[in-house]
Amino acid sequence: MQHEPSAPAAEQTAQEAAAQPEPVPLPLTRAAGCPFDPPAELAELREQQPLRPMRYPDGHVGWLATGHSVVRAIAADPRFSSRYELLRYPLPGGPEGALPPATLGDLTGIDAPEHTRYRRLLAGKFTVRRMRQLTARVEQITADHLDAMERQGPALDLVQAFAHPVPALMICELLGVSPSDRAAFQAHTAMLSSPEAGPEELMAAMTALAECVRELVVAKRAHPTDDLLSDLTTSDLTDDELAGIGSFLLAAGLDTTANMLGLGTFALLRNPEQAAALRGDPGLADQAVEELMRYLSIAHTGVRAALEDVELDGQLIKAGDTVTVSVEAANRDPLKFPDPDTLDLHRKATGHLAFGHGAHQCLGQQLARVEMRVAFPALFRRFPTLRLAVPPEDVPLRDAMNIRGVHRLPVTWDTSDTWGKE
Numbered sequence: 001m002q003h004e005p006s007a008p009a010a011e012q013t014a015q016e017a018a019a020q021p022e023p024v025p026l027p028l029t030r031a032a033g034c035p036f037d038p039p040a041e042l043a044e045l046r047e048q049q050p051l052r053p054m055r056y057p058d059g060h061v062g063w064l065a066t067g068h069s070v071v072r073a074i075a076a077d078p079r080f081s082s083r084y085e086l087l088r089y090p091l092p093g094g095p096e097g098a099l100p101p102a103t104l105g106d107l108t109g110i111d112a113p114e115h116t117r118y119r120r121l122l123a124g125k126f127t128v129r130r131m132r133q134l135t136a137r138v139e140q141i142t143a144d145h146l147d148a149m150e151r152q153g154p155a156l157d158l159v160q161a162f163a164h165p166v167p168a169l170m171i172c173e174l175l176g177v178s179p180s181d182r183a184a185f186q187a188h189t190a191m192l193s194s195p196e197a198g199p200e201e202l203m204a205a206m207t208a209l210a211e212c213v214r215e216l217v218v219a220k221r222a223h224p225t226d227d228l229l230s231d232l233t234t235s236d237l238t239d240d241e242l243a244g245i246g247s248f249l250l251a252a253g254l255d256t257t258a259n260m261l262g263l264g265t266f267a268l269l270r271n272p273e274q275a276a277a278l279r280g281d282p283g284l285a286d287q288a289v290e291e292l293m294r295y296l297s298i299a300h301t302g303v304r305a306a307l308e309d310v311e312l313d314g315q316l317i318k319a320g321d322t323v324t325v326s327v328e329a330a331n332r333d334p335l336k337f338p339d340p341d342t343l344d345l346h347r348k349a350t351g352h353l354a355f356g357h358g359a360h361q362c363l364g365q366q367l368a369r370v371e372m373r374v375a376f377p378a379l380f381r382r383f384p385t386l387r388l389a390v391p392p393e394d395v396p397l398r399d400a401m402n403i404r405g406v407h408r409l410p411v412t413w414d415t416s417d418t419w420g421k422e
């Protein structure tokens with residue numbers, strides 16, 4: 001693999017190479033007081049050159065894409081690989097050199113044809129129609145958690161009481177985890193996203209969860225029920241593959257949705273006129289979710305490697321070069337979204353890249369959408385006086401992690417003002 005794309009490529013003239021800007025590290029830290037905005041440097045970089053050299057934490061030089069059209073083009077182009085072993089980690093604290101290959105069942109780290117096989121098998125299970133059928137369950141689970149919040153009374157941590165358990169329960173139902181096993185599943189998944197968990201506890205939770213999924217696969221093969229894992233046992237997937245896919249779905253579907261609910265609620269609390277619009281108009285939910293996805297871009301950064309030389313945006317990306325795509329910069333590109341730094345739930349945010357794009361576009365996006373379309377309005381309707389219980393700067397943010405969000409969201413409300421059951 002070649003690691004120095006900024007060394008003048010044979011096809012580039014000396015003049016072009018001299019004009020190449022210095023490689024920069026990936027800006028990652030959101031400015032104090034701006035928990036919802038991408039690091040300010042990203043906007044400058046995008047304006048200067050939407051595709052430019054970047055210095056990776058391990059010292060090698062690759063590329064950084066920040067413009068909406070170039071990020072979208074890279075995600076859609078099969079000449080860019082997602083195979084982990086060809087990639088370098090773009091965030092600090094990752095492994096030196098290439099990443100370890102994807103574990104069995106991890107769709108994001110593989111290419112066609114392996115990826116296509118898994119994707120085809122799974123795509124039929126995540127259709128809009130099937131996910132919409134889950135709406136009634138999402139509504140029930142959401143209402144149950146709002147009831148529990150009301151019983152507990154203010155103040156409480158919204159992540160623990162709502163943002164994490166609602167998607168956790170949904171993913172358990174989707175996979176077919178029996179009610180008696182759910183407590184164990186939820187304890188392990190809660191540990192995985194706990195800010196207090198040390199490396200040993202994380203490893204123990206991961207091992208325990210993988211073991212739970214493996215047992216589930218064996219049980220579903222013996223006694224299939226009406227759920228996704230049981231469905232998949234009729235395919236030609238092995239138990240190892242099924243266990244890998246089950247664990248991957250848990251990882252891909254839980255932390256993401258939980259952090260969208262947590263950070264999304266924080267954003268709405270800081271934009272009360274937007275929260276009021278959502279509370280007043282249930283018809284706004286669909287587009288509100290798209291705008292929150294765009295605005296927050298919690299899965300902020302992706303990475304690919306060029307399989308061959310690719311000319312893009314006036315640049316020559318050489319075979320083997322690593323390319324980091326800044327989804328959060330792309331989703332704030334003024335060329336695509338006018339007034340991009342304003343949260344405007346009435347905006348049509350179609351075309352945002354927060355669920356990815358191309359062959360690896362999020363498989364669970366319809367489920368995530370259903371959960372958010374139900375959960376945000378229900379929360380703000382049930383608790384019209386919902387507000388932060390601490391100063392905004394005291395809300396602990398998940399910074400410099402793969403998925404942005406909040407570790408905790410302490411909230412309170414006036415008990416006389418809850419609207420009762422929906």
Ligand code: HEM
Binds near residue numbers: 171252257368
């Ligand atoms: C708001 C919540 C979510 C966000 C922000 C999100 C974001 C993403 C993104 C950006 C990708 C593309 C990764 C890449 O290009 O490498 C992705 C892929 C994926 N997501 Fe989601 N996701 C969410 C919810 C879910 C849920 C609920 C599930 C499943 C139950 C899920 C399952 C997957 C899977 C299986 C993939 C891999 C697809 C592939 O590589 O072919 N996601 N997600």
